[in-house]
Amino acid sequence: MKIEVGTEYQISEDVKRNFNSADAMTIIRQVGAIVQFxxxxxxxxGSMPLPHLQYLLKKNYLNERINKRQFIIKGDEEEQIV
Incomplete structure (x- = not known):
């Protein structure tokens, strides 16, 4: 799984207490196997090892937020495919 800089993730209620009760986090940098957010x-x-971020995504503790621009672009691509 590729982690992109600028990606925003929604934090689930189960792990919010581990992230200062924040609703979301944004990736700001990836250096080797460390992700900063x-x-x-x-x-x-903070920062965490890439495998831990992948674990949080796999367990659905973090869910990628899709901004409106990405949603519109994705919708246009699907219309063109048909």
Whole structure:
């Protein structure tokens, strides 16, 4: 799974307490096997190993947010395929 800089993830209620009760986090940098992120609502920042981020995604503790621009572009691509 490829992690892109700028991707925003929704944090589930189950693990919110581990992330200063923030609703979402945004990836700001990936250096090797370490991912750095900032928490939304100015609740802080941090880093974690890439395998741990992948684990959180696999267990649905983090879910990728799709912004409106990505949603519209994806919708246009699907219409063109048909």
């Amino acid at each position: 900032k928490l939304n609502e100015c609740k802080g920042h």
